[in-house]
Amino acid sequence: MRRWIIATCLWLIALPAPAEVYTYVDAQGNRVFTDQPGPGNAKRVTLAPGNRMSANPGGATPQTAPKKPEEKPLFHYDMLRVLVPEPDASVRSSAGELIVSVTNEPTLQRGHHYRLLLDGQPTADPGPSPVFALSNIDRGTHQLAVEILDEHGRIVERTANQPFHMLRISLAQKRQVKPCTLTDYGQRPECPLADKPEEEKIGIFSFF
Template sequence: MIRWLLALGLLLATLPGMAQVYTYIDAQGNRVFTDQPRPGNAKKVQLPPGNRMSPPSASAAPAPTAENRPEPLFHYEMLRLLIPEPDATIRSTAGELIVSVTSEPGLKKGHRYRLLLDGQPTGAPGPSPVFALSDIDRGTHHLAVEILDEQDRILERTANQPFHMQRMSLAQKRRIKPCAIADYGLRPECPLADKPEEESSILPFF
């Protein structure tokens, strides 16, 4: 029994995966296995299903290489607002403000500054460290500045820095510095329409 099982195993190992196996008893009483049908007493052998493993899929994602790893972000040692100073009070009739920033090291090629007023960008980012703002509402506001790289990634950002805008009305400016005759038409708070008529120095003729 063991001999013919071994013979069957060897035969299966040498035959193609889809070949048919036959068995019969020869004239000497030995069991024989073959892949050729034999007229007479040869019988088909029922083969068990195969146990083959599929090869790994070729579409599997490749391991990351040095070429496709993202470059590390550049970091600046220092970034801060120079003007205005923290908690500064700005007095402007038109709500105007000049903002200046600095970084260490200096701005790298392709990098840009972006100024934020109350969390919103004041304009398109650019290489200039000076920003001119106007028509800022009266009250307390917050400034912050960011540095962006070529892919618009934020490299650095300052904390929000408060300042206070005081917009004086024309009436307030006139009270602080009353209009002289020569000021009308020159100072915005002294329009020509408000210029008083000059008194005549000629006495009336009787």
């Protein structure tokens, strides 16, 4: 009997929503459910509304997480190097001055900038010029490197460290190489006026 009731309930659930259900007791005293009016003692069964829910209530559009803007891939240069000075070059400058020039292929892209590093530290803010003027570099061996940065400040290319040697000649050494003459004082940095010797005064009696 219990199996019959369960089967009947499953059958009722499987009926289409608009179908009507009738019930009656047959000659053997069994309760019968059917979608047909059946014999005269059949009664219509009022069904409670089913617990149905739309998979998308209200027709709302499913919310999706906003996509993150895709970053532009890094642009790569075929070649980037320090043109001047040459690797392992010796630079002579009493003021420690140096002109650095870099070259690259292809040409610098729009929004990209150069940044020169001296001993691993930036010498100035990034800029579009491939020529850098440095001064007051200490005597000794130093390392140069150049970077190319894109519009987002990302390093696109970087050269390896390139050594050079700064030879700062002292004023005394310059005077040894080329001694000061009377006309050089006040004209050459190594010949200041304070070091100019006094001119010998020629007296009138020196001729007698």
